[in-house]
Amino acid sequence: MAPEKDREAALRDRENVRVVVRVRPLSDKEIQAGYxxxxxxxxxxxxxxxTNPSAAEGEPPKVFTFDSVFGEDSKQVDVYNLAARPIVENVLEGYNGTIFAYGQTGTGKTFTMEGVRSIPxxxxxxxxxxxxxxxxxxxxxxxxxxxxxxxxLEIYNExxxxxxxxxQSVRLEVKERPDVGVYVKDLLTHVVHNADEMDKIMTLGNKNRMYLKMLHIQNIIC
Structure with a gap:
């Protein structure tokens, strides 16, 4: 492939929206209940x-295809390396990137996104x-x-x-400008120098959060 086409392919890859699905194992409570x-x-x-439990005999399961899937025995590091690492790498090269976890309550979003920080x-x-x-x-x-x-920041009840x-009684507004795009007016930003400082900020924010959370990291290379 020619260098110019290589650059075009890399750019398209950076602009892609990728959908990844992770299936969590049954909880102890679900197992005890016989699910x-x-x-x-x-x-x-x-x-x-x-699989539809009410399906007629011989009816095949429904199949849904995504960019990547992770089974019940998937490891945190594997999820990060395949689903998140390429996005962070692109951010470090100067591109925007977002990792967003979506699902019902109890599906494992917090474990996938935050996990147990005291256990590597x-x-x-x-x-x-x-x-x-x-x-x-x-x-x-x-x-x-x-x-x-x-x-x-947190978005809860709009x-x-x-x-x-x-x-925490202050409510912020989502704005849009031609030069910067969509942004949150008056959202505070903190300069950090290492991972420990970021971890402390996350701990502080967690004390104030309710449900839906988003962590935004800005990286500027001079």
Whole structure:
């Protein structure tokens, strides 16, 4: 492939929206209640097979295909490396990137995104991205300067709150400008210098959050 086509393919890859599905195992409570899993994953074909318990005999399961799928035994590091690492790498090259977890209550969003931060192998996407970002910065050439700023907001009942603001009664507005696009007016940003500082900010914000959360990391290379 010609260099110009290589660049075009890389740009298209950065602009893609990718949908990844992770299937959590049954909880102890579900197992005790006698529930059975009706979902199977096909890693090779990136598909989910859903069996209808009321289906007629011989009826095949419904098959849904995604960009990637992770089964019940998937590990946090594998989810990060395949689903999140390429996005963070692109951010470090100057592109915008968003990782968004969606699902019903109890489906495992918090475990996938945050995990158990005190246990390395159980850390989720967010703490793993902290280590990734500052690991990249530590290996960068000396003539490159990095400025990392972090904000933490929550959208709940169509209201936007800054989880790092001392006054949690303040409601923010979503605005749009031709030069910057969509942004949240008066959202505070904090400059951080290492992964530990980001982790402390996350802990502070978690004390103020309700349900839906979004972590936005700004990276500027000078």
């Amino acid at each position: 059975k899993s009706l979902v199977a994953t096909d890693d090779r074909n990136c598909s989910i097979h859903v 192998e159980k850390k989720g996407i967010i703490p793993n991205s902290f280590a990734h970002i500052f690991g990249h910065i530590a290996k960068a050439e000396e003539d490159k300067k990095f400025l990392v700023r972090v904000s933490y 209201e936007v709150r800054d989880l790092l603001r001392q006054d």
